[in-house]
Amino acid sequence: MFSLVHLVPGDPVDVLMGEGHSDTVVEAALRAKYGLDQPIVVQYFTWLGNILTGDFGSSLYTKEPILKMIADRFPATLLLAFASAIVAIVISIPAGIIAALYRGTLLDFGAMGVALFGISVPNFWFGILLILFFSQMLCLLPSMGHVAVFSDPWAAIQHLFMPALTLGTAMAANLTRLVGAEMIEQLSQDYVRTVRAKGVPERVVVGLHVLKNAMIPTVTIIGLQFGGLLEGAMLTETIFAWPGIGKLAVTAVYERDYALIRGVVLFAAIVYVFVSLLVDISYRFLDPRVKLK
């Protein structure tokens, strides 16, 4: 990753100095200042040493500390991730249950058809469709930007609605299929027969016994997808001008801001590892057969 950004054509110094510059002395000074005149290997170890001391460095472009830039954008991304996950769960779990219970009927085909649609349709296109419909045609919702929840909750929800729906439906599509398959699998287990033989009403059989088992793999996928959302959804954040980590990463790439790209990628990796750890720990509570050692 570190060396990959250097393979991309373009140079941060060119961007900093503007188009058509010719001052080679300034250019050399800038390169020396940011350590860009060093071999890549040396740059890497310098950077690694700084990271280990908690120093993510500063943006080459805005000179702001990278950690602060990430910290500024992260709440927006976190909010969007939560909202998207809720949208996904609210859609996918009932849809998956319905698909499993009414297997082979129109309801099943309907739910799975929607899921297939959700997987097939690209995010950016669906996002643009939403903007066209809600903002352009109905003039109901703002098409871009973000309002902090605490300053104006209603405006925040209005701004949040479309990006969350875009990301949430995409995530719901995969989850619906997973929940459906998992419910079918669990419904054929021996314990379901035992529970029915006890005279437990079917809604409790499905809603408690089966669902609790089906949730074990589902929570893993929700957790990992949520981890993915926290890294920032580049396309969706760009379309809705959502000031999150994804948008930051896109900007950093445009500006060849090596330091910022590195910082964002490293941050995303740390978040992902952390979320995976949380998912593993959550197993302990979902599945009594798993013991923490």
Next chain:
Amino acid sequence: MQQLTSETRINGARPVLTVRDVLVRYDLDEASIHAVNGVSFDLNARETFAIVGESGSGKSTVALSLLGLVPVVGGEVELDGNRLTGMDATALAKIRGSKIAMIFQEPMTSLNPVLTVGFQLTEAIRLHTDMGRRAARDHAAKMLGRVGISDAERRLRQYPHELSGGMRQRVMIATALSCSPAVLVADEPTTALDVTVQAQVLALIDQLRDEFGTAVVLITHDIGVVAETADRIAVMYAGRIVEEAPTAALFADPRELYPRAARFGPPGRSRSRWQADAHNGRQRAVDAELARRLSFPSSLCAGDGDMQVGTAGPNRDAAHGEVLAL
């Protein structure tokens, strides 16, 4: 032909469970299979009625049909005067677990792995009685004691995977009997257990049958288990009961192949006897039994359509012309 619907009644009392011409059909993609093809029997109070047969004979499907756990397409099941077939799901759920209960073969997979033993035990009690949480829990602990599980309070907090196979089967029995059902259906309750544990569980079922006054329908393929526990036996073959008799009578005069094969398989006999039979009697026995086996079903269902065979397994081996050992 033999009278298939038994009129055996003890002291003229009304049977607790009446099964008449039950028909269960599994619809597969290419064909439908009559897993149960017109089964009738009566079950008297406090009686152990065994249904034996090889795998694929439909005996487990009969067990499931008694609780309406498979779709019954024809016939009637009547429990204490209530007709279970055709009953709506809500009413049926009220009877399952309270008046008729069931235990299954696989104690390893028949309990929900993510819920505690206590929850699964109290669930039926709370559904079918007006006991509160505390009372149900006390009753559950008492039931665990009755099935020989000590340290009940700790067991109630445990999950199924923390118990051994025999212990789980005891939990299943405790759950099934917790609402004092009139009928207990036991589908191969000891098949998955080791022989020393099997003996314990069978003794337990027998003892609880006396204590609770429950009638037992015992589904098994193990002729030894039947001989020791059953009052009456029905032999199933290809979805039908082909023979029904009191245990002693059936063992004195085993007409159907299955109990013969199972019985004269080794347990009670010495090796030399078995070998002698294998050499001397084999040909004669094979001829007679193969003829019986292949002709029996067709003579049975003369007049009511074609015979559907449950699985290809054992029958296919026989039809292949192999030696049927005796």
Next chain:
Amino acid sequence: MNEAYKVDPLLYVEGLSQRFAVATDVPGRPSQWLHAVENVDLELYPGESLGIVGESGCGKSTLARTILHLYKPSVGRVTFQGRDVGTARAAELAALRRDMQIVLQDPFGALNPRRSVGASIADGIKGHDRSRKAQALLERVGLSAADYGRYPHEFSGGQRQRICIARALAPEPKLLIADEAVSALDVSVQAQILNLLGELRADLGLSFLFISHNLAVVRAFCDRLAVMYLGRVVETGPTEAVFTDPAHPYTRALISAVPIPDPAHPGQHALLEGEVPSPLTPPSGCAIRTRCPHAVAACAEAVPAMASAGDGRAAACVRLDEVPRGPIWNTAEGEA
């Protein structure tokens, strides 16, 4: 079978133990052991059928795999046809293994579903004419040569087990290890397969190590028995002698727990208390003592050694002379 004892054993197992590390401490050293097989001595003579019986988890299947050196034994030695299997080099071990074939319980999982059964059998045959020899083997086990090109899913369970037997016979082995080979089959099919194995034994002079939890099957098929409990052999002896007058308390309980298919003679079950303890934490001394009705303080002190119990039998019990003896199944014989 007494004349057979004068020749050298085909298979000789001395002090065989198999332990598996189930947990490790932080530096990676094993900290907890599962004692699957402990200090087992066995001998099997040419043409003999030795039964290994015991409840699930007693180590009988592990014993079979350790004899084949599919697991390297932790301690002990296996001598097959006079050669130490443990020190055999790769080529020699391969040759020894051709002479020791195994038939497993599950006839559904043991065959490659994507290969014709003939091809599976022909794999084990050396030399020319492999397909013709494979067809002959199919006929030998009661199938037809025309089945050569068919696939496993086209056969019933019993037929698949016949195919597995044909495959095991392909390298012309001296010893066939049957690990619960009939346990998954219906009773009448079990009898057919046992008949087939009996015929093969008589015709080909095969020796059998016959592992089963089903006492009835073992009684029908084996000349001698070894009863295992928690990894150890607790009693050995000629089958009929063990069945009619078991010496060890565990053997007595095991045999008497089998329901007798005769309502006129209800069994006199000497019920064992509780269930088999975990092999991770076996009881000290005699492993059966936690369930044994005859246990005394001395039982906890040392693992009892095998001692003669008459009629060619040996049993590992310190109270061998005090434990009540006598036939269990005599009444079940014949009449009814």
